[in-house]
Amino acid sequence: MEGRWRQVPRTTDGDGTPVPQRLLAAATRLFAERGYDRTSVQEIVEAAGVTKGALYHYFGSKDDLLHEVYARVLRVQQERLDAFAGADKPVEQRLRAAAADVVVTTIENLDDAMIFFRSMHHLSPEKNKQVRAERRRYHERFRALIEEGQESGVFSTATPADLVVDYHFGSVHHLSTWYRPDGPMSPQEVADHLADLLLRALRP
Numbered sequence: 001m002e003g004r005w006r007q008v009p010r011t012t013d014g015d016g017t018p019v020p021q022r023l024l025a026a027a028t029r030l031f032a033e034r035g036y037d038r039t040s041v042q043e044i045v046e047a048a049g050v051t052k053g054a055l056y057h058y059f060g061s062k063d064d065l066l067h068e069v070y071a072r073v074l075r076v077q078q079e080r081l082d083a084f085a086g087a088d089k090p091v092e093q094r095l096r097a098a099a100a101d102v103v104v105t106t107i108e109n110l111d112d113a114m115i116f117f118r119s120m121h122h123l124s125p126e127k128n129k130q131v132r133a134e135r136r137r138y139h140e141r142f143r144a145l146i147e148e149g150q151e152s153g154v155f156s157t158a159t160p161a162d163l164v165v166d167y168h169f170g171s172v173h174h175l176s177t178w179y180r181p182d183g184p185m186s187p188q189e190v191a192d193h194l195a196d197l198l199l200r201a202l203r204p
Helices: 019-034 041-048 052-058 062-085 091-108 110-122 125-151 161-173 187-202
Strands: none
Touching (some): 019 062, 019 110, 041 062, 091 110, 091 125, 125 161, 161 187
């Protein structure tokens, strides 16, 4: 009796790079250059050097790829924020470190941020809801640091914590519209300026 079999996509390519990373790198480059809606699945798999079967095995759809472009950065930022927030340091130091870190990590992944905010409306309603929930969790953790400082008298209560969060992340979300790697400031210098602005706004 002849056996039935199904080919499973390779997990790495010839140089050892995992296939999901190849697909994400290709998708990120093409989405940044052409836009999400003008990039086809065929173009992504050709740029990644894999088959359509590999893409659908790991991501399921182009929509899933768009979501992962953003989610992978947010996961890193969430882990780092949790570490800063849970550190045994004064709240002012913890907030400043978190405020600077989200600027640096956003600049280091500027294409991802630009793609997402330009193309988020292409996500399915379910994925859109999922992303909003992930972002809300991050913002709530950040807001909790501000509220901790306000409740302990370290930060001013003149401005509601929600508005302070919107103020800082409004600056972060606009980085992709003006920051250039060959510009006069390094990512860390931009991060330091924005974090200091936030802390000055919160001092009593």
